[in-house]
Structures are given as structure tokens and as C-alpha cells.
Amino acid sequence: MLNISTKTPTGGFSFENTRRNAVLEANLSEKGYSAPNARKTGTTIAGLIFKDGVILGADTRATDDMVVADKNCMKIHYISLSETFFTLPGVAADADVTTQMMSSNVELHSLSTGRPPLVAMVTRQLKQMLFRYQGHIGSSLIVGGVDVNGPQLYSIYPHGSYDKLPFLTMGSGAASAISVFEDRYKPNMELEEAKQLVRDAITAGIFCDLGSGSNVDLCVITDKTVDYLRGYDQPVQKGMRGGTYRYKPGTTAVLTKTVTPLPLDVVDESVQVMDTE
Amino acid sequence: MNTRGLRSQLKDSVPVTGLCPQAGPYGVQDSLRRGFSSVKNELLPSHPLELSEKNFQLNQDKMNFNTLRNIQGLHAPLKLQMEYRAARQIQRLPFLPSSNLALDTLRGSDDTIGFEDILNDPVQSEMMGDPHIMTEYKLGVL
Numbered sequence: 001m002l003n004i005s006t007k008t009p010t011g012g013f014s015f016e017n018t019r020r021n022a023v024l025e026a027n028l029s030e031k032g033y034s035a036p037n038a039r040k041t042g043t044t045i046a047g048l049i050f051k052d053g054v055i056l057g058a059d060t061r062a063t064d065d066m067v068v069a070d071k072n073c074m075k076i077h078y079i080s081l082s083e084t085f086f087t088l089p090g091v092a093a094d095a096d097v098t099t100q101m102m103s104s105n106v107e108l109h110s111l112s113t114g115r116p117p118l119v120a121m122v123t124r125q126l127k128q129m130l131f132r133y134q135g136h137i138g139s140s141l142i143v144g145g146v147d148v149n150g151p152q153l154y155s156i157y158p159h160g161s162y163d164k165l166p167f168l169t170m171g172s173g174a175a176s177a178i179s180v181f182e183d184r185y186k187p188n189m190e191l192e193e194a195k196q197l198v199r200d201a202i203t204a205g206i207f208c209d210l211g212s213g214s215n216v217d218l219c220v221i222t223d224k225t226v227d228y229l230r231g232y233d234q235p236v237q238k239g240m241r242g243g244t245y246r247y248k249p250g251t252t253a254v255l256t257k258t259v260t261p262l263p264l265d266v267v268d269e270s271v272q273v274m275d276t277e
Numbered sequence: 278m279n280t281r282g283l284r285s286q287l288k289d290s291v292p293v294t295g296l297c298p299q300a301g302p303y304g305v306q307d308s309l310r311r312g313f314s315s316v317k318n319e320l321l322p323s324h325p326l327e328l329s330e331k332n333f334q335l336n337q338d339k340m341n342f343n344t345l346r347n348i349q350g351l352h353a354p355l356k357l358q359m360e361y362r363a364a365r366q367i368q369r370l371p372f373l374p375s376s377n378l379a380l381d382t383l384r385g386s387d388d389t390i391g392f393e394d395i396l397n398d399p400v401q402s403e404m405m406g407d408p409h410i411m412t413e414y415k416l417g418v419l
Contacts, residue, residue, distance in 0.1 A: 011393035013330055018323040101390055108388045129391075132333070136326060 037064065042211020044173030045075060046181065046201045047142045047153045049166045050194035053222035054144040054151045057198040059173070059206050060231075061213040068213070076219045076228065079103050079122055079143070095139040102126060119145040123154040123162055131160030140170050146223045173205025173212040180204045195220065195232075203235045357383075371411040374399045 025035045045058040062070035077099040105125055110117040123143055130137055135158045144153045155170055156162045167185050169177040180201040189197070195218060202216045215234045220227040322328045329336075342354040364379040381387040413419040 011395075011397045011399055013326070013392060014397055015322075015324045015327040015330075018327075022323070097395075101392075101395070104390045108390065112388045132329075133326060134329075 042173075042209070043075060043171035044169065044177050044202050044205025044209060044212040045142055045171050046169040046177045046198055046205075047144045047155075047167065048181070048185070048189075048194055048198050049144075049151045049153055049187075050189045050191065052151075052191065053146045053220065054153055055194050055198050056142060056144050056219045056221070057202045058217050059202055059212040060215045060217060061211070063211055071214050072231075074217070074230070076217055077103075078226075078228075079106055079145075094137045095141070098126070098129070098137065098139050098141075101129075116147065118147045118149065119143060119152045119154065120149075123156060126156050127160045127162050130156065130158060135159040142168055142170055144221060146221055151221075151223075169201065169205075171205070171212065173202075173209035176204040176208040177201040191220070199233050203233070206235060370408070371415040372406045372408045374402070 028035055042063050043059060043061070047054060047056045056076055058075040060072045060075065061068055062073040079099070079102055102122060102125065106117045106122055109121060126141065126143065138158050140157050142153065142155050152164065153166065153168055154162050154164050155168045166187065167181045169181065180197070184197055198218060199216050205212045213236060215231045218229040218232040220229070342358070345353045360383055361380065364383055367379055368375045378387070410419065
């Protein structure tokens with residue numbers, strides 16, 4: 001008897017291949033190989049509230065286990081025109097898709113309410129989505145922006161918890177960056193001082209953490225403007241060679257010279273005409 | 278009410294034991310997609326999220342209706358469920374994908390984007406159910 005599916009297809013995730021993948025991975029690991037990993041962005045990201053708004057900073061290295069997969073990837077993503085930006089460590093693909101979906105959702109929501117979006121709204125939608133998928137979507141994020149309630153900064157973890165604080169860091173380099181913040185943060189700082197502080201925090205992460213590196217990206221959000229300073233600082237420049245390492249001809253003295261001619265006999269001679277019309 | 282059609286509506290709720298029958302479309306073990314047949318495979322879900330995602334909409338609705346009943350009284354969820362039931366019956370022919378616009382508007386999911394809109398869009402699915410079988414199932418004749 002034919003057993004044909006009578007259900008209408010629905011959208012969303014399909015778990016059809018999970019068993020097959022589990023069996024494949026088990027077989028591979030028996031032989032000593034490992035399945036390819038998702039590309040993560042072990043990272044340092046930081047956010048800070050200053051007098052007129054929010055500054056978000058991030059490094060630009062994406063790693064694939066122990067190999068640098070992307071030297072200059074963009075970790076600060078924009079959510080909505082007026083204010084909020086994201087920054088993200090975690091699995092790179094998850095982060096990208098999450099950002100795009102959130103940006104569409106925020107736009108739809110603000111169109112349907114007729115008001116500019118709030119940072120708290122973005123945070124709530126994100127944490128509800130991340131909780132729904134129980135941490136299988138591996139992206140932790142910092143959301144920052146300026147709305148009618150003033151400048152705000154939230155951090156969200158992959159399982160759905162969140163924090164609202166005046167300065168935040170996340171990622172593998174978070175410990176180094178937060179130590180810089182704890183030392184020098186003051187409320188209501190000026191723009192240049194705040195930019196310097198975030199830059200110093202990210203640089204601490206770049207130097208003290210293997211998963212972060214390359215350049216520092218900054219994003220300054222105030223209630224009137226959004227300034228995305230990509231490549232604000234490059235603390236790690238590639239070294240320049242001090243001199244040339246070529247030797248001059250004649251540096252090595254020749255002591256003796258022997259010439260041995262090889263006797264060769266002509267065995268066969270044939271002429272092949274090329275077709276050159 | 279068409280009592281023969283009622284059976285097809287009852288069939289569509291998801292029991293746990295019917296999670297993953299090992300037979301594929303021709304009644305034979307589908308090793309490529311489902312792996313080797315074993316009792317454990319049939320009873321346990323293959324991914325921790327599989328059950329929770331399958332029943333997500335149902336569970337959300339249950340929770341919301343319960344809260345609504347506690348706040349506003351029994352009439353509120355009853356009226357809403359009556360509207361949902363009416364909207365759910367606005368469909369195209371059984372084997373064609375319907376937009377479910379009225380149902381989406383009632384649920385409020387017409388102005389949100391989730392993974393069910395991006396991944397595995399039923400409009401772009403490569404397989405279609407057999408028209409005869411689907412219509413017979415819908416009418417309860419199967």
C-alpha cells in the first residue's frame with residue numbers, strides 16, 4: 001500500500017537529515033577525520049554610552065578553529081536607519097541571518113506602529129527568537145542605539161538572556177577589553193575621549209586574545225547621525241624588511257673548476273614538417 | 278456539518294509516537310534520509326528542537342488563549358478560536374499551497390518575518406502531493 005504524505009508542507013527548519021548527519025559524523029570520527037566546522041568569529045566587541053549617544057567597537061578577525069578565515073570581516077551591522085546597530089561574535093552565518101531578519105522585522109514593526117523603533121523592541125524580539133531556538137543559534141550580540149528614551153546599550157547571549165549596562169564587552173577578548181573599561185570609564189564622557197577609550201579596549205582584546213585581531217572598527221551613534229568608521233585603527237601593521245638579503249655576484253670565491261664533457265652519439269634523426277598554412 | 282471531513286481535521290494534530298515512521302513513500306525503509314531502522318530512532322526525535330518546532334505554533338496559541346481566558350473570561354478565547362476556525366477553512370484546492378492571509382492577519386504574523394518565511398517556503402517546494410489522494414483525505418474518504 002502506498003504510504004504517501006497527506007500533509008501540506010510548512011516552512012521553517014527541516015530536520016530530515018539530522019540522523020543521517022549524526023551517523024556520518026560518527027563514522028568519520030571513527031576513522032580519525034572530523035566534520036567541517038561552522039566559521040566562528042572569536043572576537044572582541046565593546047559598547048559604551050557617552051554624553052550624546054553610543055559608541056560600538058569591534059575587531060575584524062573571523063577564525064575557523066585555529067586558522068584565520070577572514071582578516072577584515074564586518075562585525076558591526078546596521079539594524080535600522082535611525083539608530084540601532086549590532087555587533088556580533090559567535091557563528092558568522094548565524095549572526096548574518098539573525099541581523100537581516102531582525103532588520104526586516106524592525107522595519108515592519110515601525111511601519112505598523114507608525115513610530116520610530118525603540119532599542120528595547122529590537123532586544124525583546126532578538127531574545128525571544130534566541131530563546132525559541134534554545135541556544136542552537138550561536139550568536140551573542142550587543143545592541144546599541146539612541147531612541148526617544150535616550151542612548152541605550154544591551155547585550156544578549158545565545159540562550160536568550162540580556163543585560164542593560166552603560167558599558168559592555170563580549171566575545172573571547174571580553175575580559176581584556178572590560179578591564180580597560182573598568183579602569184577608565186566615567187559617565188558622560190566627551191566624544192574624542194570615548195572613541196579613544198573604546199579603541200584602547202578593542203586593542204587590548206586584539207593583543208591579549210588569539211581569536212581577535214586585525215583592525216578596529218568603530219561606530220558612533222548619536223540621535224542625529226550614525227558614523228561608521230571602518231578601519232579606524234590598525235594596531236598590527238605587517239612588518240617591513242630592514243634591508244635586502246641578496247648577495248652580490250662574486251661574494252663567494254671560486255677555488256677549483258673542472259669541466260667534464262659528456263660524449264653523446266646521434267642515434268636517430270627524423271624530420272617532422274609542421275603544418276603552417 | 279460535514280462529519281466525514283471532520284476526520285481529516287482530527288488527524289492533523291501531532292502525537293509523539295507518530296514522530297518519525299521509518300517507512301518512506303513506498304512503505305520501505307528510507308535509509309538515506311532516516312538512517313537505519315531501530316526502535317530508538319522511531320521513538321526519539323532526531324534533533325532536540327524538532328518536537329518543539331513542530332508544535333511551536335500550537336503551544337503559543339495554547340498559552341495565549343489560557344492567559345486571555347484568565348484575564349477576560351471564557352468568551353474571549355472562544356470567540357477568537359471561532360474566528361481562527363473560520364479563517365482556516367479558506368483554502369485553495371487541497372494539493373495547492375494557500376496564502377492563509379486571513380489566518381495570518383488574525384494571528385498577527387503578517388507583519389513579522391521568521392524562519393518559516395525564509396527557509397523551506399511551501400510556495401517553492403519541489404514536491405506536490407498527489408491531487409487524488411489529497412482530495413480523498415480532505416473529504417475523509419481515504
